Amino acid sequence: MKSLPVVDHGQVVGMLTEHGIISECTAKGLDPPKTQVRQIMIRGDITCSENHSLKDVLRTLRQMNKRCPVVIDTHGQPVGMVAQEDLVRRSTESGPAHSLKEKGESVDGKVTGQG
DSSP states (O other): OOEEEEEETTEEEEEEEHHHHHHHHHHHTOOGGGOOHHHHOBOSOOEEETTSBHHHHHHHHHHHTOSOOEEEOTTSOEEEEOOHHHHHHHHHHHOTTSBHHHHTOOSSSOOOSOO
16 A cells, blocks of 8 residues: 555544655655654545545546545545545446445445445
8 A cells, every 4th residue: 555544533634655755754854763644744635525426536636636535434534545546447347427435445445335
């Protein structure tokens, strides 16, 4: 896995990426084993609702230049992650109108819908 959500009190507050660890630690001269996640995590909106359509998520990812959003439920709790490549593959298999929840998208082993 190349990225992990950063969660504080059940809410997604950022994303920790493999690239971020390498580039930020190198750029800032940080020692990775001693570096705190908050020093190098990506902040900002990196979530999508499990009820968003695949088409909407793809559009948002392109606009934000992001690759792997955290899927949240109606309470704002993280329930999974979806890679851009997964969205492209799924949308070409069955059309982009289905929601993530309907498709059961998740990379953490927990299915969020009925697939």
